[in-house]
Amino acid sequence: MSTILVTGGAGFIGSSLIDELLRANKKVVAVDNFNNYYNPKIKENYIKEILYNMTRLSIEPDNFTLYREDIRNRNKMEEIFKKHEISIIIHLAAMAGVRSSIENPDLYYDININGTLTLLEAARKNGVDKFIFASSSSVYGNNKKVPFREDDPVDQPISPYAASKKAGELICYTYHHLYEMSIACLRFFTVYGPRQRPDLAINKFTQLIMTGQPIPVYGNGSTQRDYTFIGDIIDGIMKTIDWINKEEKQYEIFNLGESKTITLNEMIATIERALDIQAVVNRLPIQPGDVDKTFADILKAKAVLGYQPGKTFEDGINDYIKWLMRYKGDQKGLFLC
Numbered sequence: 001m002s003t004i005l006v007t008g009g010a011g012f013i014g015s016s017l018i019d020e021l022l023r024a025n026k027k028v029v030a031v032d033n034f035n036n037y038y039n040p041k042i043k044e045n046y047i048k049e050i051l052y053n054m055t056r057l058s059i060e061p062d063n064f065t066l067y068r069e070d071i072r073n074r075n076k077m078e079e080i081f082k083k084h085e086i087s088i089i090i091h092l093a094a095m096a097g098v099r100s101s102i103e104n105p106d107l108y109y110d111i112n113i114n115g116t117l118t119l120l121e122a123a124r125k126n127g128v129d130k131f132i133f134a135s136s137s138s139v140y141g142n143n144k145k146v147p148f149r150e151d152d153p154v155d156q157p158i159s160p161y162a163a164s165k166k167a168g169e170l171i172c173y174t175y176h177h178l179y180e181m182s183i184a185c186l187r188f189f190t191v192y193g194p195r196q197r198p199d200l201a202i203n204k205f206t207q208l209i210m211t212g213q214p215i216p217v218y219g220n221g222s223t224q225r226d227y228t229f230i231g232d233i234i235d236g237i238m239k240t241i242d243w244i245n246k247e248e249k250q251y252e253i254f255n256l257g258e259s260k261t262i263t264l265n266e267m268i269a270t271i272e273r274a275l276d277i278q279a280v281v282n283r284l285p286i287q288p289g290d291v292d293k294t295f296a297d298i299l300k301a302k303a304v305l306g307y308q309p310g311k312t313f314e315d316g317i318n319d320y321i322k323w324l325m326r327y328k329g330d331q332k333g334l335f336l337c
Contacts, residue, residue, distance in 0.1 A: 002027070002085055002086070002087035002088075003027045003028065003029050003084045003085055003086050003087060004021060004026055004027065004028050004029070004086070004087065004088045004089075004090060004241070005028075005029045005030075005031065005080070005084070005086045005088070005089045005090065006018055006021070006028060006029070006030050006031070006090045006092060007030075007031045007032070007071050007089070007090070007091045007092055007093035007115075007119065008031075008032055008091075008092035008093030008094065008134075009028075009030025009031060009032050009066065009092070010030065010032035010034060010043035010044075010046055010047050010066070011032065011043060011046075011092065011093075011197070012191070012195045012196055012197050012230070013092055013134070013188075013191060013230065013233060013234075014030065014032065014092045014093075015043075015046035015047070015049070015050060015195060016193075016194075016195055016230050016233075016234055017090065017092070017234055017237055018030060018050055018064070019049075019050060019053055020234050020238060021238075022050070022053070022054060022057075022059050022063060022064060023053075023057065023059075024238070025059075025063075026063070027062075027063050027064075028063065028064050028065070029065045029066075029067065029080065029084050029086065030064070030065070030066045030067065031066075031067045031069050031071060031077075031080065031093065032066070032067075032068065032069075032093065033068065033069060033070040033071070033093075034068055037095065037096075037097075037100075037199075038197060038198050038199055039198070042198065045327075046195060047066060050064065051064075065084070067080055070115075071093050071111070071115040071116075071118055071119055072110065072111065072114055072115045072118055073118075074118050074121070074122070077118055077119065077122045078122055078125070078126075080122075081122045081123075081125070081126040081128070082126070086126070086128050087128065087130065088128070088130040088131070088132065088241060088244065088245075089119060089123055089128060089130070089131045089132065090132045090134075090237065090241075091116060091119055091131065091132065091133050091134060092134045093111075093115060094111060094112045094115075094134065094164075094165075095107055095108045095111045095112055095161070095164075096161070096197070097161060097199060098138060098159040098161050098162070098287075098290060099287055099288075099290075100161075101159050101160040101161035101164070102159060102160060102288060105160035108160050108161055108164050109160065109164055109167075112161075112164035112165065112167070112168060113164055113167050113168060113171070116133070116168045116171055116172070117171055119131075120171060120172070120175045120181075123175075123181065124175065124179050124181075129179070129180065129181045129182060130181070130182050130183075130244050130245070131172065131175070131181055131182070131183045131184075132183075132184045132186065132237065132240055132241070132244065133168055133169065133172050133183065133184070133185045133186070134186055134188060135165045135166075135168060135169055135185045135186060135187045135188070135253070136161070136162065136165045136187060136188055137187050137188065137189040137190065137226065137255070137257065137294045137296065138157065138159065138161060138162035138165060138291065138294075139154045139157060139162050139165050139166045139169070139187065140152065140154055140187075140291070140294070141154070141156045141157050141158045141162060141291060142156075142158060142291050142292055142293075146293065146295045147226075147259060147295040147296055147297035148255065148294070148295055148296055148297060149255075149297040149300075150187070150253045150254065150255055150297075150300055154166055158291065159288075168185075169185045169253065172185055172251070173251055176249075176250075176251040177251075180248075180249045181249075181251075182244050182247050182248060182249060182250045182251075183250070183251045183252075184240050184243070184244055184250075184251075184252050184253075184254060185251075185252070185253045185254070186236065186237065186240060186253075186254050186256050187253065187254065187255050187256065187257075187296075188228065188233060188256055188257075189225075189226040189227075189228045189255065189256065189257030189258070189294050189296045190225040190226060190227045190228060190257075190294060191228050191229075191230055191233050192227050192228070192229065192230065192316060192317075192320060193229050193230030193231065193316055193319060193320050193323075194230060194319065194320060194323035194324075195230070195323070196230070196320065201264075201267070202227075202267065202271070202317070202320065203324075205267075205268060205271055205279070206271050206275070206320070206321060206324060207324070208279075209271060209272065209275055209277050209279045209280075210275060210277065212277075212280065213280070214280040214281065214282040215268070215279050215280065215281055215282065216282050216284055217264065217268070217281050217282065217283055217284065218284050218285065218286050218287050218290065219264070219283075219284075219285070219286040219290075220283070221263060221264040221265035221268070222263055222264070222265070223263065223264050223286075223290065223291075223292055223293065224261040224262065224263050224264075224292070224293040224294070224295070225261065225262060225264075225267070225293075225294050226257040226258055226259065226260060226261055226262075226294045226295050226296050227258060227260075227262050227267070227313055227316070228256065228257050228258050228296075228309065229258070229309070229311035229316040229319075231311060232256070232258065232309035232310065232311055233256055235307070235308075235309075236254075236256040236301065236305065236307045236309075237256075239305040239306050239307055240254065240305055242305075243304065243305050252304070254300060254301040254304070254305060254307070255296040255297060255298050255300070255301055256296070256298070256301060256307065257294070257295075257296025257298055257309070258296070258298075258309045258311075258313075259295070259296050259297065259298045259309070260313070261293060261294075261295050262313055267313075268281070270313060270314055270317050271317060271321075273314075274314075274317050274318050274321050275321065
């Protein structure tokens with residue numbers, strides 16, 4: 001059986017994707033370095049849940065292999081490629097976060113650019129010609145034209161994180177052109193839901209509201225995001241796998257979003273309703289690197305991939321809070337900020 005390599009496999013999107021791949025009877029190799037960007041025990045618990053789900057669903061143990069390695073380690077990546085018959089790479093591993101990238105741009109460029117290059121080189125040397133790259137809506141910067149389309153200019157990123165993701169897309173195109181790889185770059189729009197990273201706003205705000213602590217709100221709350229439920233993102237990736245398996249020598253960029261915008265104030269109000277608790281708001285100045293709005297045009301993803309997001313923001317927040325309540329009980333507060 002051919003194998004799918006998932007980098008960042010212990011993270012929010014990666015672990016959720018692996019659950020779905022295993023349910024679909026795919027063989028998966030995961031790579032994650034379990035760094036300390038947030039508590040590594042959170043990722044450990046996601047891996048435990050993957051293994052538990054495998055047992056519950058009677059999935060063969062050898063369908064999942066985990067490597068605790070850094071994608072920048074060329075020798076280790078070569079070993080993994082030599083050991084496994086990899087057919088597709090789904091590259092999710094990255095240093096995430098706009099504000100952190102401003103504080104430590106060297107690390108972001110090293111991991112997000114050099115790490116991507118290491119994987120593309122390993123793919124080239126080992127004859128792997130299908131590559132899915134996780135990009136970001138941040139590449140659009142403060143694009144005045146909405147909704148954002150894949151062919152819009154993205155030459156003005158406003159954070160090192162955004163610039164590193166755009167650079168990743170360009171490197172991917174170079175390898176497509178030189179080595180005839182089929183590559184899909186997926187621009188994710190503000191993903192949320194169960195297993196959400198603890199540093200993201202919905203996670204932080206929910207837990208602060210639950211404990212009666214002030215939530216930090218940057219600006220007047222009018223900034224807008226195209227929040228995309230994790231289940232819809234996973235469905236989009238699965239449909240991209242189907243597409244890339246049928247295509248040869250293609251390079252495409254796809255937006256994966258809900259194609260709806262929610263203001264920061266509306267997001268807070270939705271959490272308040274779900275919890276039946278009023279937030280205590282601490283207003284702060286807008287942060288450098290934050291974009292005013294994200295809004296995905298998903299017509300291309302719908303037409304080419306058959307992507308069809310279906311989760312409303314209110315239902316998604318309710319699902320997230322149910323998950324959070326369960327995990328707070330199971331993990332004795334591990335998921336608290």
